[in-house]
Amino acid sequence: MVANWDELTPSDPKDKNNKLDPGQVKGISILDLTTVLASSGAELTKFIPDFKPSRTMWLDDFQLSTARAPQSAGLYKDAVASSLVVDNFETGVYRWMPVRVDFAGNPPSFALFPADASLKILPEAAGPGAGKTPIEPGGKGLRYSYKRGAKTAFGLNCSVEKQDLSRADRLRLSLNMSQKSLVIVQVKEKDDSEYNQIIMPDDSVGWRSLDLPLSSLTLGENSRDENNALDPGQIKEISIVDASGFLGGMLGEGDTTLELDAVSFGLK
Numbered sequence: 001m002v003a004n005w006d007e008l009t010p011s012d013p014k015d016k017n018n019k020l021d022p023g024q025v026k027g028i029s030i031l032d033l034t035t036v037l038a039s040s041g042a043e044l045t046k047f048i049p050d051f052k053p054s055r056t057m058w059l060d061d062f063q064l065s066t067a068r069a070p071q072s073a074g075l076y077k078d079a080v081a082s083s084l085v086v087d088n089f090e091t092g093v094y095r096w097m098p099v100r101v102d103f104a105g106n107p108p109s110f111a112l113f114p115a116d117a118s119l120k121i122l123p124e125a126a127g128p129g130a131g132k133t134p135i136e137p138g139g140k141g142l143r144y145s146y147k148r149g150a151k152t153a154f155g156l157n158c159s160v161e162k163q164d165l166s167r168a169d170r171l172r173l174s175l176n177m178s179q180k181s182l183v184i185v186q187v188k189e190k191d192d193s194e195y196n197q198i199i200m201p202d203d204s205v206g207w208r209s210l211d212l213p214l215s216s217l218t219l220g221e222n223s224r225d226e227n228n229a230l231d232p233g234q235i236k237e238i239s240i241v242d243a244s245g246f247l248g249g250m251l252g253e254g255d256t257t258l259e260l261d262a263v264s265f266g267l268k
């Protein structure tokens with residue numbers, strides 16, 4: 001994997017200019033978040049089905065380069081507009097969390113990194129395009145493979161909590177389902193209000209390039225929001241959910257792939 005300094009997000013909200021200054025770097029850490037969570041007492045086996053406490057981390061070919069890497073996230077400006085790239089998958093960094101939700105029980109149960117699913121960044125999973133700019137599909141994309149069934153949903157979550165989205169007015173992404181699916185594109189505010197765009201089964205197969213005005217997303221049925229409006233500056237998370245399992249077997253079950261590329265917000 002490779003990343004530019006300016007694609008790293010600050011974990012300290014008190015940083016003066018809200019970006020990493022290469023001349024100020026004094027150390028680099030690589031953390032296995034699973035072990036961090038385990039030491040916090042979280043019941044990981046409940047969320048990560050194949051969690052093993054004994055883990056090995058391998059590190060090789062570590063380099064600091066003066067050449068700029070392809071940009072896979074962050075602010076991008078062209079002659080006409082500004083965008084905030086959420087992910088175009090060009091640098092092999094994984095920013096999306098795979099999730100499975102089982103509705104058979106009450107309450108529903110959640111599994112992060114479900115054992116029966118796989119997540120890969122691949123050239124074969126790229127959207128159609130030359131990927132000439134960070135906001136265009138092409139190059140590499142993300143492939144989420146899983147076996148779907150009744151009363152089960154599979155989704156991908158990406159946190160954008162550290163990004164300044166106050167000027168965002170559109171969400172763009174390229175999406176490809178391997179079989180007819182009911183897909184929900186969901187944007188969540190910091191207070192957990194959920195806003196959705198539903199992709200109907202007949203519009204889901206083959207690459208779709210979506211360009212959604214944020215004002216067209218609608219508040220989820222089970223969601224409350226104090227002002228009933230999606231406030232871009234409050235957006236903390238994007239989810240892409242295959243909710244076909246809700247339809248009681250109307251859509252096909254079994255092996256399914258969800259491919260994603262070129263996710264960005266258009267800025268005003």
Ligand SMILES: [Ca+2]
Binds near residue numbers: 137
């Ligand atoms: Ca790409």
Ligand SMILES: [Ca+2]
Binds near residue numbers: 189228231
């Ligand atoms: Ca709101």
